[in-house]
Amino acid sequence: MGQNKISYTTCPYNCWPINCGQQVIRYDDGRIEITGNRHHDFSKGRLCVKGQCSHEIAANKDRHLTPLRRDGRQGGFKETTWDEALDEIAEKISANIKKGEREATALYHSHGNIVQRINWKVLTPRFANLVGITLWDGNFPCWYDVGVAQQLTGYWGLHDPAQTCEKTAALINWAQDPCASQANMTPYILKVRENKGLVITIDPRVTQTAAISDIHLRPKLGTDVWLANAAAHILIKEGAYDQEFVNKYSHGFNEYKNHIEAFAPAEAAKVCEISLKEIEELAAIFVKNKPVSTNLTRGALGKHLNGIQMVRAILCLIGLSGNVGVEGGGAIWGETIEFNLDLCGKDKRPAADYPVNNFAAIDKALEEGKINTLLVVGGNPLSQWPNLPRLRRQLRQLDMVVVYDLFMNHTAREAADFILPATCWLEELGLRTSNRRIYIMEKILEPPGQCREASMWMNDLAKRLGVNDYFYWDNKEECLDDCLRSKACRRATIKELMKHPEGIEADLPEAPYSDYVFDSPSKKFEFYSTSAKEMGLPALPTYEAPLESITDTPGLAEKYPLQLISSRRNTHFHSFHDSHQVIQTLRSLEPEPILYIHPQDAAARGLDDGDYAIMFNERGKGRIKVEITTEVPPRHVSLNDCWPQLNEVTSSYTPCPPNVTAKLGMGGQPAYQNVLVEIKGEQK
Numbered sequence: 001m002g003q004n005k006i007s008y009t010t011c012p013y014n015c016w017p018i019n020c021g022q023q024v025i026r027y028d029d030g031r032i033e034i035t036g037n038r039h040h041d042f043s044k045g046r047l048c049v050k051g052q053c054s055h056e057i058a059a060n061k062d063r064h065l066t067p068l069r070r071d072g073r074q075g076g077f078k079e080t081t082w083d084e085a086l087d088e089i090a091e092k093i094s095a096n097i098k099k100g101e102r103e104a105t106a107l108y109h110s111h112g113n114i115v116q117r118i119n120w121k122v123l124t125p126r127f128a129n130l131v132g133i134t135l136w137d138g139n140f141p142c143w144y145d146v147g148v149a150q151q152l153t154g155y156w157g158l159h160d161p162a163q164t165c166e167k168t169a170a171l172i173n174w175a176q177d178p179c180a181s182q183a184n185m186t187p188y189i190l191k192v193r194e195n196k197g198l199v200i201t202i203d204p205r206v207t208q209t210a211a212i213s214d215i216h217l218r219p220k221l222g223t224d225v226w227l228a229n230a231a232a233h234i235l236i237k238e239g240a241y242d243q244e245f246v247n248k249y250s251h252g253f254n255e256y257k258n259h260i261e262a263f264a265p266a267e268a269a270k271v272c273e274i275s276l277k278e279i280e281e282l283a284a285i286f287v288k289n290k291p292v293s294t295n296l297t298r299g300a301l302g303k304h305l306n307g308i309q310m311v312r313a314i315l316c317l318i319g320l321s322g323n324v325g326v327e328g329g330g331a332i333w334g335e336t337i338e339f340n341l342d343l344c345g346k347d348k349r350p351a352a353d354y355p356v357n358n359f360a361a362i363d364k365a366l367e368e369g370k371i372n373t374l375l376v377v378g379g380n381p382l383s384q385w386p387n388l389p390r391l392r393r394q395l396r397q398l399d400m401v402v403v404y405d406l407f408m409n410h411t412a413r414e415a416a417d418f419i420l421p422a423t424c425w426l427e428e429l430g431l432r433t434s435n436r437r438i439y440i441m442e443k444i445l446e447p448p449g450q451c452r453e454a455s456m457w458m459n460d461l462a463k464r465l466g467v468n469d470y471f472y473w474d475n476k477e478e479c480l481d482d483c484l485r486s487k488a489c490r491r492a493t494i495k496e497l498m499k500h501p502e503g504i505e506a507d508l509p510e511a512p513y514s515d516y517v518f519d520s521p522s523k524k525f526e527f528y529s530t531s532a533k534e535m536g537l538p539a540l541p542t543y544e545a546p547l548e549s550i551t552d553t554p555g556l557a558e559k560y561p562l563q564l565i566s567s568r569r570n571t572h573f574h575s576f577h578d579s580h581q582v583i584q585t586l587r588s589l590e591p592e593p594i595l596y597i598h599p600q601d602a603a604a605r606g607l608d609d610g611d612y613a614i615m616f617n618e619r620g621k622g623r624i625k626v627e628i629t630t631e632v633p634p635r636h637v638s639l640n641d642c643w644p645q646l647n648e649v650t651s652s653y654t655p656c657p658p659n660v661t662a663k664l665g666m667g668g669q670p671a672y673q674n675v676l677v678e679i680k681g682e683q684k
């Protein structure tokens with residue numbers, strides 16, 4: 001009898017700012033057991049329910065094991081071979097190139113591919129650059145407008161969540177519910193309270209994080225610019241701001257100060273629909289507690305019409321209050337560890353009119369027929385992207401859609417011509433960066449059936465297109481070692497990472513910007529951004545009323561009187577694994593889309609708990625089950641973002657224009673959170 005083998009990897013879900021460690025035991029009889037990796041610097045052996053039931057992924061009976069091709073446009077699928085599929089895909093891409101329309105082939109890669117950091121950062125961009133096709137990635141629906149705000153302020157730093165929670169006097173979870181979306185943050189949040197620090201949540205909903213917070217502010221959805229600017233107004237009026245930081249290290253304070261005059265707290269209380277006392281309480285948190293840390297991670301705020309300005313307003317408040325460059329202060333983001341990005345082959349990219357990774361540009365390109373071939377790698381546009389009725393029509397107009405994934409998903413089912421079978425995280429050698437560390441993801445299993453790593457089939461496809469140096473390494477380990485040749489990665493090697501299940505610390509400063517040199521044109525912290533103005537954005541954090549809102553668009557609200565909030569819970573990760581329906585444990589916890597509605601709104605529509613209803617607006621409709629709760633405010637409803645029903649009704653409107661993305665490489669989130677709907681119960 002041989003020995004059971006212990007290996008280390010990280011959880012296959014792509015949580016930010018944490019990615020928990022896993023220990024995998026492979027028994028002699030082939031069974032595997034997955035538990036938390038207790039050596040892991042952050043998760044210390046803990047796994048949330050998704051991580052705990054991840055053993056249901058690899059040997060799942062619903063996995064794609066062979067390439068499939070559609071059997072007639074409306075029909076089912078039949079098996080094909082990799083060679084046949086790749087020949088046909090190559091023929092299509094090649095025809096586009098010959099016509100001088102390289103950009104007509106687009107590759108969209110998302111969380112399923114991003115889990116393996118090298119695929120996301122190096123190998124997939126390298127494929128798109130060397131072959132010369134359009135590249136879009138899953139960051140634009142997720143956090144790209146937040147990235148624009150960071151760049152405009154020049155404040156792009158990562159504060160490690162664990163260290164920060166240990167050292168902070170007050171933690172503000174601003175539009176974040178980490179206890180639900182990144183459950184292993186919970187012990188760190190509790191640590192703040194154990195250390196006699198304050199925990200504050202700012203969210204219109206009653207969330208799991210709000211439930212363990214000392215203070216919960218519930219401003220009206222989308223009014224965060226008013227809230228942050230009003231708190232800044234108080235700090236400036238009272239002279240209770242960090243004058244040394246402002247005088248020495250900031251740019252445009254006088255313009256900011258004048259601008260902030262207009263955000264009087266009493267007026268803010270009306271706009272935000274909270275009390276004046278609560279706004280004063282928020283300002284007082286910054287005065288009485290040193291340091292204050294703000295957990296913004298990435299997602300939620302960017303999904304508003306005002307997303308860039310909301311984040312800028314909060315960053316300005318962080319700077320003003322003297323929390324930049326301070327351990328235990330600042331903003332908590334995801335990660336900033338860069339690989340050897342020279343390998344991306346950006347300089348070899350053939351010239352073409354590629355639509356940028358911004359939903360306004362993507363929507364325009366699809367609408368105008370500029371794209372005819374779409375390769376989807378680890379993504380699911382027919383759940384992730386907004387305004388699905390419009391997108392569905394656009395996808396029908398394409399000549400070819402290819403989906404590479406583990407399981408069937410909405411896009412594959414409805415639109416794919418080819419489905420290519422993917423490897424899961426246990427079946428390829430890889431690595432993960434998270435917080436301040438780099439972790440090994442060991443190859444533990446051989447891929448089943450004909451499942452192949454993305455870089456392997458991309459290599460075969462590249463060769464068919466005359467690119468012979470895409471994957472030029474002798475093996476994956478050599479490739480990864482090459483990718484790790486960067487300052488931040490300390491030129492670590494896979495062999496070293498194998499010896500360190502606790503991860504290797506990256507070369508990053510303890511407290512970002514402790515030298516007070518910022519990543520902005522002025523090298524200062526920019527309250528006022530000239531580059532924003534040059535790109536057509538407001539130079540100062542400015543409020544703009546949402547396009548669809550119960551108070552700002554009363555005409556529309558008469559027809560559709562409920563504001564829809566997209567949310568996350570612990571039982572799903574976006575639309576992974578066919579909206580988690582192929583993972584038995586998760587399916588049992590969330591088997592269908594639930595719409596959370598306040599009792600008074602349910603009563604007004606004659607809805608009882610558990611009723612089925614149609615949620616609709618002018619764009620589309622979706623069938624949902626109703627759950628009545630006071631967790632959502634009156635006149636609001638909330639739906640988890642794993643269900644396509646959500647995006648049946650969202651708008652394609654993208655506040656950040658493509659010229660910003662072309663310049664900054666970021667921006668372009670649709671305004672997912674600015675949606676009005678109505679609900680009608682089904683006949684009982």
Ligand code: SF4
Nearest residue numbers: 011013015020048051
């Ligand atoms: S919080 Fe859960 S899903 Fe996210 S990385 Fe950790 S174990 Fe995985």
